[in-house]
Amino acid sequence: MLDVAAVRDHFPALAGRAVYFDNPGGTQICREALRRIDEYLRTTNANEGGGFRTSRDSDALVDLARRTAADFLNASRPEEIIFGPNMTTLTFQLSRSLAQRLRPQDEIVVTRLDHDANIAPWLSAAQERGCRVRWWDIDVEDCTLRTEDLQRLLTPRTRLVALGLASNAVGTINDVRRAVDLAREMGAWVFVDAVHYAPHSSIDVRELGCDFLVCSAYKFFGPHLGILFGRLELLEDLPAYKVRPADNRPPGKFETGTPSFEAIAGMLGALEYLAWLGEAFGSAAVEGSAQPSRPRRLALEQAMAAIRGYEMTLSRHLLERLGKVPGLRIWGIADPDRVSARVPTVSFTLKGMSPSEVAEALDRQGIYVWDGNHYALALAERLGLESQGGTVRVGPVHYNTLEEVDQLASALLALAH
Numbered sequence: 001m002l003d004v005a006a007v008r009d010h011f012p013a014l015a016g017r018a019v020y021f022d023n024p025g026g027t028q029i030c031r032e033a034l035r036r037i038d039e040y041l042r043t044t045n046a047n048e049g050g051g052f053r054t055s056r057d058s059d060a061l062v063d064l065a066r067r068t069a070a071d072f073l074n075a076s077r078p079e080e081i082i083f084g085p086n087m088t089t090l091t092f093q094l095s096r097s098l099a100q101r102l103r104p105q106d107e108i109v110v111t112r113l114d115h116d117a118n119i120a121p122w123l124s125a126a127q128e129r130g131c132r133v134r135w136w137d138i139d140v141e142d143c144t145l146r147t148e149d150l151q152r153l154l155t156p157r158t159r160l161v162a163l164g165l166a167s168n169a170v171g172t173i174n175d176v177r178r179a180v181d182l183a184r185e186m187g188a189w190v191f192v193d194a195v196h197y198a199p200h201s202s203i204d205v206r207e208l209g210c211d212f213l214v215c216s217a218y219k220f221f222g223p224h225l226g227i228l229f230g231r232l233e234l235l236e237d238l239p240a241y242k243v244r245p246a247d248n249r250p251p252g253k254f255e256t257g258t259p260s261f262e263a264i265a266g267m268l269g270a271l272e273y274l275a276w277l278g279e280a281f282g283s284a285a286v287e288g289s290a291q292p293s294r295p296r297r298l299a300l301e302q303a304m305a306a307i308r309g310y311e312m313t314l315s316r317h318l319l320e321r322l323g324k325v326p327g328l329r330i331w332g333i334a335d336p337d338r339v340s341a342r343v344p345t346v347s348f349t350l351k352g353m354s355p356s357e358v359a360e361a362l363d364r365q366g367i368y369v370w371d372g373n374h375y376a377l378a379l380a381e382r383l384g385l386e387s388q389g390g391t392v393r394v395g396p397v398h399y400n401t402l403e404e405v406d407q408l409a410s411a412l413l414a415l416a417h
Contacts, residue, residue, distance in 0.1 A: 001281065002277075002281050002306050002307070002309070002310040002398060003280075003281060004310070004398070004399065004401055006280070007277065007398060007399050008399050010030045010031050010032065010273060010399075011028045011029070011030055011031070011221075011399055012031060012034070013028040013029070014028065014399060017366055018366045018367075018368060019366060019367040019368065019400075019404045019407060019408065020368055020399075020400070021367060021368060021369050021394040021395055021396060021400065021404070021408065022368040022369060022370055022395070023199070023219075023395040023396065023397045023400075024168055024196065024219075024345050024370065024374065024393055024395035025370055025374075025395075026218045026219060026224075027199060027218065027219060027220065027221050027397055028221070028399070029218075029221060029222060029223065029266070029270070030221045030222070030269070030270055030273040031273075032269040032270065032272050032273040032276070033217075033221065033222045033223060033266040033267070033269035033270040033273065034266070034269070035269060036265040036266050036268055036269030036272075037223060037262045037263075037265055037266040037269070039265070040058075040061065040261060040262045040265035040266075041262050043057075044057045044058045044061060044261075044265075045058075045261075045262075046058045047258060048062070048258075048261075058261055061261070061264070061265055061268070062259075062261065062264055063078070064268060065083075065264045065265065065267060065268040065271075066078040066081050066083075066251070068268055068271045068272075068296065069081045069083075069227055069267065069271065071271075071294065071296045071297040071300060072203070072271055072274075072297075072300055073203050073204070073205050073213065073215075073227075073229050074203070074204040074205055074206050074207070074297060075205055075206075075229050076206065076232070077232055079232055079235075079249070079250050079251055080229055080230055080231065080232050080235065080250070080251075081227060081228070081229060081251060082227070082228040082229075082230065082235075082250065082251040082254045082255060083225060083226070083227060083228075083251070083255060083259055083264055084225075084226040084227075084228065084254075084255065084256075084259075085224070085225070085226055085260070086216060086224060086225075086226040087117055087193070087195050087214045087215065087216045087226045087227075087228075088117040088121075088226075089226060090214055090226045090227075090228040091117055091118060091121045091191075091193075091214060091228075092121045092124075093241070093254065093256070094121075094191075094212060094228065094230070094238075094254075095121035095122060095124065095125045096125070096241060097238040097239055097240060097241070097254075098125065098160065098189070098238065099125040099128055099129050100238070100239050101159075101238070102125065102126075102129040102131050102159055102160075103129065103130075103131075104129065104130035104131065105130065105131070105132065105157060106129070106131045106132070106157055106158075106159045107131060107132045107133075107134055107155060107157045107158045107159065108122050108125070108126050108131055108132070108133050108134070108158075108159065108160045108161075108162070109133075109134045109135075109136055109150070109153050109154070109158060109160070109161040109162065109163075109188075110122050110123070110133060110134075110135060110136065110162050110163075110378075111135070111136040111137075111138070111145060111162070111163050111164070111378075112135055112136065112137055112138050112378040112379055112382045113136075113138050113143065113145055113163075113164065113167050113169075113170075113172060113174070113376070113378075113379055114162070114163060114164045114167070114193060114376065114378065114379075115164065115168050115169075115193060115195070115196075115374075115375050115376055116375050116376065116377045116378070117193070117195075117375065118162050118163070118164060118191070118193040119162070119377075119378060122160065122162050122191075131159070132157070134153045134158075135378075136149060136150055136153055136161075136163070137149060137382070138379070138382060140382065140383060142172075142332060142333050142334075143167065143170045143172050143331060143332040143333070143379070143383075144172050144174075144333070144341075145163070145172075145174055145175075147175060147178050147179070147182070150179055150182055151182060154182055154183065154185075154186050154188070155186065156186060156187075158183065158186045158187075158188040159187075159188055159189065160188055160189045160190075160191060161179060161183045161188055161189070161190050161191070162190075162191045162192075162193070163176065163179055163190075163191075163192065163193070164192065164193040164194070164195075164196065164197070165192055165193065165194040165196070165197035165203070166194075166196045166197040166200065166342075166343045166345075167196065167332070167345070167376065167379070168195065168196040168345065168374055168375070168376060169331075169332075169345070169347055169373075169374045169376035169379050169380075169391070169393065170331055170332030170333075170342075170345065170346075170347050170376075170379070171315075171332055171333070171342040171343045171344065171345035171346060171347075172332055172333060172341070172342055173197070173341055173342055173343060176190075176192055176208050176210065177207070177208055177209065180208060180209040180210055181209070184209070189211040189212070189234075190209075190210045190211050190212070191210070191211065191212045191213075191214075192208065192210045192212065192213040192214070193213075193214055194213050194214060194215045195214065195215050195216045195219055196219065196343065196345065197215075197343065198215040198216070198219055198220045199219050199220040199221065199307075199397055199398075200304075200307065200308060200311055200343040200344070200397070201304050201307070201308045201343070202300070202301050202304035202305065202308075203215070203304075205229050211230065211231050211234055212228065212229065212230045212231075212234075213228075213229045214226065214227065214228050214229070215227050217263070217266065217267035217270055220270055220274070221270045221273060221274070222263075222266050222267045222269065222270030222271075223260075223262075223263045223266035223267065223270075224260075224263060225260065225263040225264060225266070225267050227267070228254070230250070232250065235250035235251070235253075235254065236249065236250060240253040240254050241256070242254075242256055243256070243257075271300065274299075274300055274303040274304070275296055275299040275300055275303065276299075276303075277303040277306065277307070278298070278299035278300055278301065278302035278303030278304075278305075278306065279299050279302070281302075281303075281306045282299065282301075282302020282303055282305060282306050283302060283305065283306070306398075307397075307398040310398050311343070311344050311396070311397070311398055312339045312340065313402070314344050314396045314400060314402065314405065315336075315339040315342065315343070315344045315346075315396075316336045316339050317402050317405050318344060318346055318394070318396065318405050318408075319334060319335070319336040319339070319346065320336050321405055321406065321408075321409035322346065322348060322409060322412070323336075324409070324413075325350070325409065325412045325413055325416050326351075326413075326416045326417070327350055327351030327352060327416050328348050328349070328350050328351075328412065328416065329348055329349050329350075329351075330346060330347070330348045331347045331348065331349070331383060331385070331391055332346070332347060344395060344396045344397070345393065345394070345395040346393070346394050346395075347374070347391035347392065347393045347394075348391060348392055348394075349385070349388070349391055349392065350392065350412065350415065350416060351416075353415065354371075354388070354389045355371035355372065355388075355389045355390050355391055355392045356371045356372075356389055358371065358392045358412075358415065359371040359392055361411075361415055362408070362411055362412075365407075365411050367407065367408055367411060369392055369393060369394045369408075370392070370393040370394075370395075371389065371390060371391070371392050371393070372389065372390040372391075373385070373386055373390040373391075374390065374391075374393055394408060
């Protein structure tokens with residue numbers, strides 16, 4: 001059972017009175033990540049590949065961080081992990097490489113549920129190479145993707161399917177494994193945006209079977225850093241846009257320029273925090289858990305299982321309380337009995353107030369939420385919300401409490417009246 005008080009003690013920002021429900025845009029950073037950043041900059045600040053102590057120590061830390069990130073995603077090898085400034089930059093970078101393997105009239109499938117960072121790069125690649133874009137539409141009633149719709153879209157010309165593990169706007173969890181199976185039948189690659197899923201549940205790229213997957217450390221309690229997984233044989237084969245002295249092998253051939261070593265150190269700290277959480281509060285019985293020879297992977301699996309269990313309670317409570325606010329409409333899965341099909345992120349509109357007005361009113365009470373389209377532009381347009389200012393988005397994570405949900409609900413009830 002998760003001890004939320006013990007968890008909150010690891011987050012310095014939570015010592016104040018603010019309620020942080022802005023987590024979908026970036027979680028608060030844990031003290032383990034802060035300590036790693038501080039230690040790196042004080043004791044190990046050097047560029048890579050040098051023959052002196054601080055450079056060797058920096059290289060060793062990056063290697064440890066890469067191996068830890070591989071455990072977090074259950075990649076087969078650390079060379080399958082690429083670091084970059086953020087998910088968007090990494091996705092655009094990879095899209096340029098993949099575009100070299102596309103031919104005119106090839107087809108790319110994108111969804112109307114995704115963040116634009118998993119749509120715009122593929123639209124650009126399609127335009128550049130003369131490919132056809134096919135849109136995987138949503139069920140507007142609950143903002144879910146239907147497998148049968150993907151089956152109708154796939155053809156022998158399909159080369160890539162891009163979709164998210166969870167919607168950053170409405171919280172829907174997608175059946176990526178089934179999408180991968182269908183895409184494989186057509187010989188297509190699958191690129192998965194796991195940015196929004198990463199702080200909520202365990203990721204296993206081998207179980208998913210995807211070719212590429214991206215996430216961001218600042219969404220799972222670390223600093224701003226993007227992480228890209230790619231199957232090694234694909235990374236070895238794809239062309240890289242790089243300077244000539246850079247490594248010709250992955251991951252180096254895709255890591256352009258000097259990286260933010262301190263951010264990589266901070267990401268390592270965030271994963272060390274999660275490993276602590278798994279060891280402290282995780283159950284030893286995690287379905288499909290790693291072998292004892294990989295204790296770090298097991299601890300991370302246990303952490304995410306504990307987080308998922310607690311957040312389902314948060315989700316249910318949030319949906320129940322918001323459902324009682326007059327004039328409030330939840331966009332997406334609103335049934336508290338379907339919390340297993342979503343993460344705690346909830347988007348809503350309130351009759352008589354614009355999303356920005358609601359966000360500003362909540363801010364005056366120390367409750368931080370987002371408003372707008374949340375970069376899920378295609379979804380906002382599909383729901384007819386873009387011209388209305390989008391939605392209000394609240395996103396509890398495992399350091400939030402049921403009492404904070406009650407505080408939000410009470411504030412919204414006051415606004416509704």
